[in-house]
Amino acid sequence: MVRAKKLKLKTSQVFTELFGDLRETREKPLDLKEKLAEKRKAKEERKKLLGIVGIAIAFAIVVGLPLVLLIGTRPAAIVATGIPSLLLCYNYPRLALWGFLIYMPFSGTITYWIGGGNALFQLSKDAIYVPALIALVVQCKRKRLPILIPKQLLPTLGLLLFSCLLTLFLVNGMQELLPYCQDLGPNERYAVDAAGNYILNERGLVVLNPCKEGSPFFQGVLGLKVLLGYVPLIFCTYYLINDKKKLLLLGRILVMLAIACCLLGLAQYWMLKTGQCVGTRNLMGNDLFKPTVEAKCLVGGALLYSPQVGQIRLPGTFVSPWHWAWFLVANAGICFATAFSDTSFIWRVAGLTGMGLVFVNAVVSGQRLALAAVPVLIAVLLVLTGQIANLKRFIPIGVGLTLVLFLFFSFLNPDFIQERIDSFVGRWNTSPPQQFIQQQFQYALANQTGILGRGLGKATNSTRVFGPVSLVETFHPKLLFEIGWPGLIAFMVFITHLTILSFKSYRSVRDRALYSFGSSFWVFMLAIGYFPYWYPLDTDPVAVYYWLFAGVLFKLPEIDKQEREKLKAAKGKNSSRSKNKKSNLRKKKLSAA
Numbered sequence: 001m002v003r004a005k006k007l008k009l010k011t012s013q014v015f016t017e018l019f020g021d022l023r024e025t026r027e028k029p030l031d032l033k034e035k036l037a038e039k040r041k042a043k044e045e046r047k048k049l050l051g052i053v054g055i056a057i058a059f060a061i062v063v064g065l066p067l068v069l070l071i072g073t074r075p076a077a078i079v080a081t082g083i084p085s086l087l088l089c090y091n092y093p094r095l096a097l098w099g100f101l102i103y104m105p106f107s108g109t110i111t112y113w114i115g116g117g118n119a120l121f122q123l124s125k126d127a128i129y130v131p132a133l134i135a136l137v138v139q140c141k142r143k144r145l146p147i148l149i150p151k152q153l154l155p156t157l158g159l160l161l162f163s164c165l166l167t168l169f170l171v172n173g174m175q176e177l178l179p180y181c182q183d184l185g186p187n188e189r190y191a192v193d194a195a196g197n198y199i200l201n202e203r204g205l206v207v208l209n210p211c212k213e214g215s216p217f218f219q220g221v222l223g224l225k226v227l228l229g230y231v232p233l234i235f236c237t238y239y240l241i242n243d244k245k246k247l248l249l250l251g252r253i254l255v256m257l258a259i260a261c262c263l264l265g266l267a268q269y270w271m272l273k274t275g276q277c278v279g280t281r282n283l284m285g286n287d288l289f290k291p292t293v294e295a296k297c298l299v300g301g302a303l304l305y306s307p308q309v310g311q312i313r314l315p316g317t318f319v320s321p322w323h324w325a326w327f328l329v330a331n332a333g334i335c336f337a338t339a340f341s342d343t344s345f346i347w348r349v350a351g352l353t354g355m356g357l358v359f360v361n362a363v364v365s366g367q368r369l370a371l372a373a374v375p376v377l378i379a380v381l382l383v384l385t386g387q388i389a390n391l392k393r394f395i396p397i398g399v400g401l402t403l404v405l406f407l408f409f410s411f412l413n414p415d416f417i418q419e420r421i422d423s424f425v426g427r428w429n430t431s432p433p434q435q436f437i438q439q440q441f442q443y444a445l446a447n448q449t450g451i452l453g454r455g456l457g458k459a460t461n462s463t464r465v466f467g468p469v470s471l472v473e474t475f476h477p478k479l480l481f482e483i484g485w486p487g488l489i490a491f492m493v494f495i496t497h498l499t500i501l502s503f504k505s506y507r508s509v510r511d512r513a514l515y516s517f518g519s520s521f522w523v524f525m526l527a528i529g530y531f532p533y534w535y536p537l538d539t540d541p542v543a544v545y546y547w548l549f550a551g552v553l554f555k556l557p558e559i560d561k562q563e564r565e566k567l568k569a570a571k572g573k574n575s576s577r578s579k580n581k582k583s584n585l586r587k588k589k590l591s592a593a
Helices: 002-019 032-071 073-091 093-113 124-143 151-175 216-228 233-240 244-273 285-289 321-341 345-364 368-384 387-411 414-430 433-446 461-466 475-507 512-529 542-592
Strands: 304-306 311-313
Touching (some): 093 124, 093 244, 093 542, 124 233, 151 216, 233 542, 244 321, 244 512, 285 304, 321 512, 345 368, 433 475, 475 512
């Protein structure tokens, strides 16, 4: 009976944490009326949950079964489960946001192994995030709580949004008025002068008459969503992480996800190495050097494994090797934060274990970016956060992890490790990063047709469903290509403003654990925000973690204030208890005398 009561109490606490509203936690004990009100509210919440689940099941049966006969099993399953999921996410936004963070690392696996690469499955994570965002906005409006967090960010965010909307309507919108390219005849496709001669550009190529392929405006809308769609996560996180326990929970969940995904990544490599998965080793010619979805193994999507030509690019649990590389880079910082900031020794060890697994996957994945960026980011974090002074505490654990890593790498073929190093050095010598970035800027500048750029989404891979895209492989040249100099400058001003405000926010914190988390997250944001190579802020999960950590940093002062008030209250209780003890002792002495 006692165990049942304890279990019921724990369940209700978890329910309150996940499903609770935006109210502040009460310090005073509840009286009888308040207890009865809390019980009634909990009963109503359970009734509401059961009602929503019942509606979801009924909708899945009534709508899903006929759709199976009309459009097939997979699309019917998407519709039958998708709409009830939207309803659940709207009614329980906090639970939805936790689910969003947990689902995101596995979305690539679900997209290709369950969804068969269907575009609707690629949007499934946003189907969790968007209803939760809308619900939180509605709740905050109802309770008159601030939505723009922090308010000081409004000028630079407004400037960036205004610049993007100018490009969307004046560039993408004007392109929408052009005729379709396939509708133009051979003589209409090329520009000619008054004499009927073809007009050549400065490179000696025939100038083409402007026309459109696909839908430039919708391509721009999707490009705007990719660029700024996760900025509201700052607001969501501010109301999701409302105390120190939730902050620790966030770090621990992310570390567990990192460990799980890294173990699956190692299992993927092992199945390829032992021949249980063929990979791309049986292909011919150029196909030996290209990742392909058809070669997927165990988890994730597009994969390249051609050991006979020294080519390996693993996707882990994500849709492509590039996404997996950025997941490893991001989790090097996340595991570092938990390893050096968590209040529990067990979770600090878990953080160090995650760091070790991230490093192993950075080697075996074949991604040169991860191999270089993971150790560099950890070294930068050690120096800039001041944690290098605390290394003595972790030397025994570090020695154990080093021994495990040494045994693992010695188990691998030593030539494999040397091959990965040679691949990195060879790539660096063939195309040095600074030279590559310079070439990307030159390409973006050479293809400018106006001050507002070529149009939003015109160099974003995920928008190719609405039209062709150009290949620009670094983030800042991509912004220059799409939204021109005004947009690029506005974005850098916004990022710089965000970095300064978040720095001031976490520096005001006094609690040691909170300050440590804040410094780790801020250094991660600093590195990613100004990182010139490739486009991390367009790539999951970095595009999510960046704005998520910004929200945490702006919440830290409030959490710190809560912790200080708890300490004061605890000191007050202890002092009153000591006074009572002293008075009781005096009374006993007087009575004895």
